[in-house]
Amino acid sequence: xxxxxxxxxxxxxxxxxxxxxxxxxxxxxxxxxxxxxxxxxxxxxxxxxxxxxxxxxxxxxxxxxxxxxxxxxxxxxxxxxxxxxxxxxxxxxxxxxxxxxxxxxxxxxxxxxxxxxxxxxxxxxxxxxxxxxxxxxxxxxxxxxxxxxxxxxxxxxxxxxxxxxxxxxxxxxxxxxxxxxxxxxxxxxxxxxxxxxxxxxxxxxxxxxxxxxxxxxxxxxxxxxxxxxxxxxxxxxxxxxxxxxxxxxxxxxxxxxxxxxxxxxxxxxxxxxxxxxxxxxxxxxxxxxxxxxxxxxxxxxxxxxxxxxxxxxxxxxxxxxxxxxxxxxxxxxxxxxxxxxxxxxxxxxxxxxxxxxxxxxxxxxxxxxxxxxxxxxxxxxx
Amino acid sequence: xxxxxxxxxxxxxxxxxxxxxxxxxxxxxxxxxxxxxxxxxxxxxxxxxxxxxxxxxxxxxxxxxxxxxxxxxxxxxxxxxxxxxxxxxxxxxxxxxxxxxxxxxxxxxxxxxxxxxxxxxxxxxxxx
Numbered sequence: 325x326x327x328x329x330x331x332x333x334x335x336x337x338x339x340x341x342x343x344x345x346x347x348x349x350x351x352x353x354x355x356x357x358x359x360x361x362x363x364x365x366x367x368x369x370x371x372x373x374x375x376x377x378x379x380x381x382x383x384x385x386x387x388x389x390x391x392x393x394x395x396x397x398x399x400x401x402x403x404x405x406x407x408x409x410x411x412x413x414x415x416x417x418x419x420x421x422x423x424x425x426x427x428x429x430x431x432x433x434x435x436x437x438x439x440x441x442x443x444x445x446x447x448x449x450x451x452x453x454x455x456x457x458x459x460x461x462x463x464x465x466x467x468x469x470x471x472x473x474x475x476x477x478x479x480x481x482x483x484x485x486x487x488x489x490x491x492x493x494x495x496x497x498x499x500x501x502x503x504x505x506x507x508x509x510x511x512x513x514x515x516x517x518x519x520x521x522x523x524x525x526x527x528x529x530x531x532x533x534x535x536x537x538x539x540x541x542x543x544x545x546x547x548x549x550x551x552x553x554x555x556x557x558x559x560x561x562x563x564x565x566x567x568x569x570x571x572x573x574x575x576x577x578x579x580x581x582x583x584x585x586x587x588x589x590x591x592x593x594x595x596x597x598x599x600x601x602x603x604x605x606x607x608x609x610x611x612x613x614x615x616x617x618x619x620x621x622x623x624x625x626x627x628x629x630x631x632x633x634x635x636x637x638x639x640x641x642x643x644x645x646x647x648x649x650x651x652x653x654x655x656x657x658x659x660x661x662x663x664x665x666x667x668x669x670x671x672x673x674x675x676x677x678x679x680x681x682x683x684x685x686x687x688x689x690x691x692x693x694x695x696x697x698x699x700x701x702x703x704x705x706x
Numbered sequence: 707x708x709x710x711x712x713x714x715x716x717x718x719x720x721x722x723x724x725x726x727x728x729x730x731x732x733x734x735x736x737x738x739x740x741x742x743x744x745x746x747x748x749x750x751x752x753x754x755x756x757x758x759x760x761x762x763x764x765x766x767x768x769x770x771x772x773x774x775x776x777x778x779x780x781x782x783x784x785x786x787x788x789x790x791x792x793x794x795x796x797x798x799x800x801x802x803x804x805x806x807x808x809x810x811x812x813x814x815x816x817x818x819x820x821x822x823x824x825x826x827x828x829x830x831x832x833x834x
Binding site for chain 1: 776802
């Protein structure tokens with residue numbers, strides 16, 4: 325451990341699925357205590373708060389609720405569902421600069437139990453969606469990913485069977501995860517014949533709508549020595565973003581994972597070939613497929629052949645989204661928190677029946693917005 | 707027309723709708739570098755010049771990607787319908803519906819207009 329090394333020392337889910345006996349705030353409080361307990365720390369030690377999607381001035385509201393008074397550093401970056409991975413990058417920098425010592429990244433949503441989800445985007449007078457997108461009835465963000473899928477199939481010959489590898493593998497992983505929402509068997513026929521949502525995406529290509537969330541605790545080498553579980557070092561971190569309006573996407577089959585991955589791998593000094601397990605935000609079937617290409621695990625356009633033959637499923641040589649992911653385990657509106665938590669567990673080797681073999685390096689990758697943002701973390705135990 | 711400016715948050719888009727009332731499609735064009743850009747900005751995204759003008763374009767385009775929507779997202783939309791990104795011959799892409807026949811990715815499409823009661827005609831595309 326060197327003084328500038330930064331570690332994830334606590335990671336815990338909130339209650340998941342359908343939550344009727346807690347508020348989003350009390351859900352975060354439960355996960356915070358569990359994660360801090362892993363870290364050998366208490367809520368009194370937290371001096372950095374990284375919160376969004378929990379109401380206006382989320383760091384203030386949740387700080388008050390948790391009893392984190394007068395933190396030295398707060399951040400409510402808003403880049404969509406993967407923001408929590410961006411937060412981890414920011415927390416790393418704040419800790420390295422000595423601006424805080426113990427960072428709490430937290431999130432919970434009750435989007436399912438409160439029926440908060442809509443395929444129509446919130447209107448804003450600050451942008452041009454209302455005049456140039458909304459009148460055409462694009463489901464948001466489903467239409468974006470459907471058009472990315474269609475373009476990938478057109479440009480590279482990616483097949484429906486190749487795409488189906490992702491929901492099928494997700495379900496197999498979920499069957500090994502007692503907390504997963506969907507654990508019943510899923511066949512290729514089920515995927516190929518499920519209800520059409522936005523061609524070529526069918527029901528099983530789209531993530532769940534569940535309640536859930538979690539907390540991750542990040543700290544420096546000194547405080548990481550108190551941890552009750554193996555600290556997971558942030559070897560590398562990167563982030564970027566591109567566009568908001570769909571007409572502005574430079575290339576719909578490429579994401580800012582190109583930039584976030586370049587920076588994260590560059591900082592870590594490792595290559596994609598060194599990675600043992602990948603958690604890549606799976607809002608839709610195409611999402612992790614684009615990440616695999618853009619992070620450099622295979623060439624652009626070749627991911628269909630790359631995942632073929634069950635490579636990403638349990639027993640395959642490219643374990644992906646080992647919790648069952650957003651497609652079968654849980655998707656609480658912003659999945660990035662759970663992507664990060666699963667990567668931490670895989671890096672620690674504590675994922676039980678779904679533990680990928682011989683994990684030294686785990687990668688967590690988040691996306692957010694309307695194919696807008698990306699953040700990548702390279703993680704390993706010392 | 708003040709009303710139109712207020713209806714949409716961005717007054718810079720007003721010339722587009724004024725022209726749409728005449729069934730013409732205007733795209734912002736840079737007099738310095740020749741770059742076409744949609745939607746409009748006060749500066750050219752390509753060369754940073756402020757020497758921008760409006761140019762009428764034919765609307766001739768190629769389908770960049772598309773999806774047939776089967777999800778009912780609001781009362782005013784009746785699935786199935788086609789949402790597409792078309793690439794204008796001048797470069798910019800626009801989101802739209804494709805009506806009046808089928809067009810696949812890579813197919814040529816041409817500009818058409820959908821009448822609206824409460825707003826200027828809306829540009830849509832149809833098979834060329």
